[in-house]
Amino acid sequence: MNKNWQRLKDISITRKLYFIVGAMAVLIAVELFALWFSIHTLSSVRAFVGAEGLWSKAQKDATYQLQKYYTTRDEEDYKAFQKFMEVPLGDHITRLELLKENPDMGIARQGFLKGRIHPDDIDGMIKLVRRFHEIYYIKKAIAAWTKGDSLIALLIPISETLHTEITSPAPSKEKLDKAIGGIDPLNQRLTEMEDEFSYTLGEGSRWLENLILRLLFLIALTVEITGLVLTISVSRGIAKGLNEINRVSKKIAKGDLEERATVFSKDEIGQVATAINQMTEQLIISNNELGRFAYIASHDLQEPLKTITNYVGLLREEYKGNPDENADKYLATVIRATNRMQILIKDILDYSHIGDNKNTSKVNCNRLLQDVLSDMSVSIKESNAKINFENLPVINGYTDISYLFQNLISNSIKFRKKDSQPIINITAQERDNGWLFAIADNGIGIDKMNYDRIFAVFQKLHSQKKYAGTGIGLAHCKKIVELHGGKIWVESELQRGSTFYFIIPKNMTI
Amino acid sequence: MNKRLNCIMLIDDDEDDNYFHQIILRKMDIAHRIVVAESGLEALDYLAKENAPDIMFLDINMPGMDGWDFLDEYKKLNERQKTPVIIIMLTTSISPADKEKAEKLPEITAFQSKPMTPEMLNDILERHFSDGKIESV
Numbered sequence: 001m002n003k004n005w006q007r008l009k010d011i012s013i014t015r016k017l018y019f020i021v022g023a024m025a026v027l028i029a030v031e032l033f034a035l036w037f038s039i040h041t042l043s044s045v046r047a048f049v050g051a052e053g054l055w056s057k058a059q060k061d062a063t064y065q066l067q068k069y070y071t072t073r074d075e076e077d078y079k080a081f082q083k084f085m086e087v088p089l090g091d092h093i094t095r096l097e098l099l100k101e102n103p104d105m106g107i108a109r110q111g112f113l114k115g116r117i118h119p120d121d122i123d124g125m126i127k128l129v130r131r132f133h134e135i136y137y138i139k140k141a142i143a144a145w146t147k148g149d150s151l152i153a154l155l156i157p158i159s160e161t162l163h164t165e166i167t168s169p170a171p172s173k174e175k176l177d178k179a180i181g182g183i184d185p186l187n188q189r190l191t192e193m194e195d196e197f198s199y200t201l202g203e204g205s206r207w208l209e210n211l212i213l214r215l216l217f218l219i220a221l222t223v224e225i226t227g228l229v230l231t232i233s234v235s236r237g238i239a240k241g242l243n244e245i246n247r248v249s250k251k252i253a254k255g256d257l258e259e260r261a262t263v264f265s266k267d268e269i270g271q272v273a274t275a276i277n278q279m280t281e282q283l284i285i286s287n288n289e290l291g292r293f294a295y296i297a298s299h300d301l302q303e304p305l306k307t308i309t310n311y312v313g314l315l316r317e318e319y320k321g322n323p324d325e326n327a328d329k330y331l332a333t334v335i336r337a338t339n340r341m342q343i344l345i346k347d348i349l350d351y352s353h354i355g356d357n358k359n360t361s362k363v364n365c366n367r368l369l370q371d372v373l374s375d376m377s378v379s380i381k382e383s384n385a386k387i388n389f390e391n392l393p394v395i396n397g398y399t400d401i402s403y404l405f406q407n408l409i410s411n412s413i414k415f416r417k418k419d420s421q422p423i424i425n426i427t428a429q430e431r432d433n434g435w436l437f438a439i440a441d442n443g444i445g446i447d448k449m450n451y452d453r454i455f456a457v458f459q460k461l462h463s464q465k466k467y468a469g470t471g472i473g474l475a476h477c478k479k480i481v482e483l484h485g486g487k488i489w490v491e492s493e494l495q496r497g498s499t500f501y502f503i504i505p506k507n508m509t510i
Numbered sequence: 511m512n513k514r515l516n517c518i519m520l521i522d523d524d525e526d527d528n529y530f531h532q533i534i535l536r537k538m539d540i541a542h543r544i545v546v547a548e549s550g551l552e553a554l555d556y557l558a559k560e561n562a563p564d565i566m567f568l569d570i571n572m573p574g575m576d577g578w579d580f581l582d583e584y585k586k587l588n589e590r591q592k593t594p595v596i597i598i599m600l601t602t603s604i605s606p607a608d609k610e611k612a613e614k615l616p617e618i619t620a621f622q623s624k625p626m627t628p629e630m631l632n633d634i635l636e637r638h639f640s641d642g643k644i645e646s647v
Contacts, residue, residue, distance in 0.1 A: 311526070
């Protein structure tokens with residue numbers, strides 16, 4: 001059962017939709033057929049009631065003509081009687097034919113034509129008798145018809161007696177009276193039969209109408225329920241798959257590459273989910289490759305650099321002042337350049353390692369800042385910087401976050417104004433979307449046009465001579481904040497100071 | 511430092527580094543012998559024939575048998591060949607993963623970044639060879 005259900009789910013969405021439309025079309029066709037069939041049947045019943053009317057009228061007319069013939073003894077009246085009798089006799093022929101195992105439809109049609117039934121109604125009526133002669137109402141009506149036929153047949157011997165007597169040279173009044181006396185009771189019984197026939201058919205048609213209404217209602221209900229169930233189940237399947245893809249895509253967009261989409265089926269949505277999973281795998285592979293590349297590249301760059309440093313160091317130590325002072329100066333420049341390159345390479349390596357440690361923990365920012373400041377004690381002392389902070393929160397974060405504070409504080413110290421004491425205020429405010437930190441200084445400030453630029457890798461606003469640095473620090477900060485799902489920005493005024501803001505979300509969805 | 515060590519071994523494929531490290535070691539004059547092995551295999555050969563050195567400086571990145579492979583083979587040696595040896599990993603690698611891995615191995619005494627410095631050597635001597643300890647070698 002489950003296997004079959006799974007196989008159904010695996011069908012492509014296009015096919016599922018075609019299937020729904022197809023199923024609805026079939027059901028609607030069934031409904032239309034049922035409607036056509038019932039209208040047809042009811043119309044045949046109507047035709048039968050009409051035919052009964054013709055039958056009864058002919059019978060009454062024939063009876064009247066016979067009675068008139070008795071009085072007038074006019075041959076024309078007798079002929080009129082015979083003419084009227086053709087109607088019930090024609091119907092009689094048809095009835096006999098239709099009750100046979102293999103009726104001759106030609107004979108049956110001829111009979112009804114004689115019964116003065118409209119040719120368009122005949123086929124429907126024949127079908128009604130053939131199809132439904134076992135149905136109670138039709139059976140009963142046919143029984144009444146049969147009885148009526150056998151009763152009306154009694155008019156013929158009466159009419160023949162009358163005709164024989166009237167055409168004989170000496171008609172016997174007694175015989176004529178006797179014959180004509182049989183007509184009235186016969187007429188009465190026929191009326192009963194005729195009533196029974198039309199009542200039965202009326203009753204039958206009401207029953208049929210009722211039945212058909214219920215049937216049509218039932219089919220309509222089936223159409224609607226089937227359509228609803230199919231649509232709901234297909235759209236639920238689609239929504240379920242899309243929600244899963246949506247959920248996983250968001251997680252992946254936030255950098256959680258461990259997340260995988262559950263594949264519920266092999267339809268288009270299942271294929272998209274599978275593709276996303278494969279893409280993520282591929283992303284992990286290329287990320288790893290990139291990390292390995294950065295590591296190997298910088299590691300391999302470091303080796304010759306270290307050798308240069310080592311040997312230049314030896315040169316300076318062992319040959320100081322040789323051949324002249326210029327050589328010392330040149331060597332000092334070489335050493336400075338290699339040192340800078342070493343820092344650059346180390347920064348790139350550090351940058352590529354952000355987020356390697358996937359574990360988050362509770363970070364008490366007050367304690368963290370104390371540690372950071374004690375690490376920076378030399379530069380703080382040198383610059384005579386005053387750093388204020390209090391009541392910082394405990395947040396959920398990565399170990400890399402200490403670098404964030406360290407870098408922003410060291411920037412504030414580095415870009416201080418020459419003639420005044422650097423003052424740095426660190427605050428945190430609770431917001432709906434997390435903790436908003438602000439690190440404000442009274443330094444040289446940043447031009448508005450550079451607000452975005454400073455966060456890009458290797459972007460520097462000053463010469464190496466004026467302010468040493470690799471230009472990677474703020475890029476590093478940005479990467480750390482984004483790792484936490486937050487954002488970082490700056491507001492500043494030239495010669496007044498800068499304030500760096502960053503938000504660390506409270507509930508990191510990582 | 512009142513006593514000189516018997517032998518210090520450098521295991522590194524980088525000739526420049528070996529040369530530089532030898533200069534440092536000679537300047538400090540702390541060992542009778544300095545042995546250089548340019549690969550893990552060469553070092554193993556030496557250990558199979560000769561007495562174990564007092565200190566081995568082991569590089570990680572080496573063609574063929576790297577530092578880790580060498581350690582795997584080293585573990586299989588008999589006790590005589592392994593007699594108290596200090597193994598210092600001396601490498602340009604600053605990968606935290608390498609450092610972690612080295613810290614987990616009981617054979618590794620310390621994980622140091624190149625280049626070798628007099629301070630580094632003094633620290634090693636102080637920790638592992640001060641006073642009576644050196645006599646036992």
